[in-house]
Amino acid sequence: MLPAPPRRPCSPMSLSHHHPAFELIAALRGASCPSSALRLYSLLRIRVRPTDPSRFAWRPAVLVLKPLSAAASLPLLSHFHAHLLRSNLLAYPHVASSLLRCYSLLSPALAHHLFDQIPPSTCNLVVVNVMLGSLCRSSDLASARAFFDGIPDKDVVSWSTMLTCYFSHSRLAEGLAFFRTMTFTTQLAADYVMLVTVLTGCASAGLLPVSCRAIHGYVVRREITFTMHLGTALINCYSKAGRLDYASRVFLRVPLRNVMHWTAMICGTAVHLGSEEAIRLFEEMSLSGVQPNEMTFTALLSACGHAGLVDQGRLFFELMVDKYGLEPTIHHYGCIVDLYAKAGKLEDAYKVIKAMRMEPNTIIWSSLLAACKKFKNFDIAGEGMEKVLTMEISEENSGLYALISDLYAMGGRWEAVIRVRRLMEERNVRKIRGSSSIKVGELTYWKKIRMVHGDDLRAYEYIIN
DNA sequence: TTAGGGTTAG
Known part of the structure; x- marks a missing residue:
């Protein structure tokens, strides 16, 4: 029989700095590698027993699970899981939800299995929401939605998780409709995290600035805390919708402009005013004393790629590593490969791919x-094509099959062309034809667009979505 | 700042 977790939170006194575990907890919070985290955890176990009637009882376990999930080691995780079972710590919802999240990132099937074993007394809404998140990342949209529909007292996190699920499955219109359903049919108010999701979805859908303004209005009317992420998302949304003027108005009104606001503004500027102007803004940011981060360099490298500024891009890459000591991520490599590739420097692009860590x-x-x-x-295409065919190709990247098939045809490798076609049939790939869309009022028109004079778009062959 | 949802490359 598991001991029941304390029903009431402990009094502030028991959380005071005088608790013997305080310093160890602080050290554990800063631990990034699992071995040092586990060492600190063992020390803590001597000071804090699982029966300790304070929040300290579960906190060490929660803190140790973070570096453990980053280490991505299933054996290490199941070892710790066994310990949690032995010490009855899994009876705390905080511990159960943290463990479930770890499993969901490493093995969704094991996460599902663990979820089924969590007793009702432990399985609160947080635990359920973690499970929903796991399904959203690993399962199809319909299963996630069915699970969501079965949650009795959904909160804003449940809705927010499900909304992210729609967007990550590229179901933008349904996602926005889902968001409207929440605001019209429940008493729940969207918080800033959910609004960041909505704004990001609007931005990627290329919706008219009206949608951004509507969300912006919601933020102002409901007096939602104007966090850094919300400011950044608004700047991004406005600039992607073609309103750099609104974006810069938000940017200028942010009281403490940090690197994320600057980066969002650099992205928008690169698209609307060109790379030179974006680089100028980067210099202005540096002069104002704000340090760039990895996303700033992603924005700059991407801007250089679009403008064909190969040397400038290479300089930024070096600056990022040498001056700012930032480790290049897959996004940076992606920009550099694209930069060289677009400029026709295929061998250089291939060398970067070979040198990637x-x-x-x-x-x-x-x-x-x-x-x-x-x-x-x-x-140069040879190795890449074979490699890609062994990888999982998402639906939105299904054009890759056609690309590879064309390349093989170009090289006269007809047997390979047939192999790719057969693979497409086996994997049930549907050919998705290129399309564009614009939004007019409430309707989205998917069509081929012909530019007539500047902004004058004449549409034909449209299908109402 | 304290178990769960949110931002970057084509």
Whole structure:
């Protein structure tokens, strides 16, 4: 029989700095590698027993689970899981939800299995929401939605998690409708995290600035805390919707502009005013004493790629590593590969892929392969094509199959062309034709667009979505 | 700042 977790939170006194575990807890919070976290945890176990009637009882376990999930080691996690079972710590919802989250990132199937074993007394809404998040990341949209529908007292996190699920499955219109359903049919108010999700969805859908203004209005009317993320998301949304003027108005009104606000503004500026102007803004940011982060360099490298500024891009990459000591992520490599590839420097692009410290993904390969097709270089494409065919290709990247098939045809490798076609049939890939969309009032028109004079768009062959 | 949801490359 598990001891019941304390029903009431402990009094502030028991959380005071005088608790013998306080310093160890602080050290554990800062621990990033699992071995040091586990060492501190063992020391803590001597000071804090699981029966300790304070929040200290479960906190060490929660804190140790963070570095443990980052280490991505299933054996280590199941070892700690066994300890949690032995010491009855899993009876605390805080511990159960943290463990479930760890499993969901490493093995969704094991997460599901663990969830089924959590007793009702422990399975509160947080635990259920973690499970929903796990389903959203690992399962299909319909299963996640069915689980969501079964949650009795949903809170804003439940709705927010489900909304993210729609967007991550590229179901933007349904996601926005889902958001409207929450605001119209429940008493729940969207908080700033949910609004960041909505704004990001609007931005990626390229909706008219009206949607951004509507969300902006919601933020103002409901007096929602104007956090850094919310400010950044608004700037992004406005600039992606083509209203750099509104974006900069938000930017200028942010009281403490930090690196994220600047980066969002640099992105928008690169698109609307060009790379030179974006680089100028970066210099202005540096002069104002704000340090760039990895996302700032992603924005700059991407801007250089669009403008074909190969040397400038390479300089930024070096600056990022040498001056700012930032480790290049897969996004930076992606930008650099694209930069070289678009400029026709296919060998340089390929060298970057070879030198990467992580496994290149389908986005990176498709940059290279698209350029190989454009510059009619079949030789460099070879290894990439074989590699990509062994990888999982998401539905939105299904164009990769056609690209590879074209490249093989270009090289006269007809047996490989047939192999790719067969693979497409086996994997049930539908050919998705290129399309564009615009939004007019409440309707989205998917169509081919022909530019007539500047902004004058004449649409034909449209299908109302 | 304290178990759960949110931002970057084609």
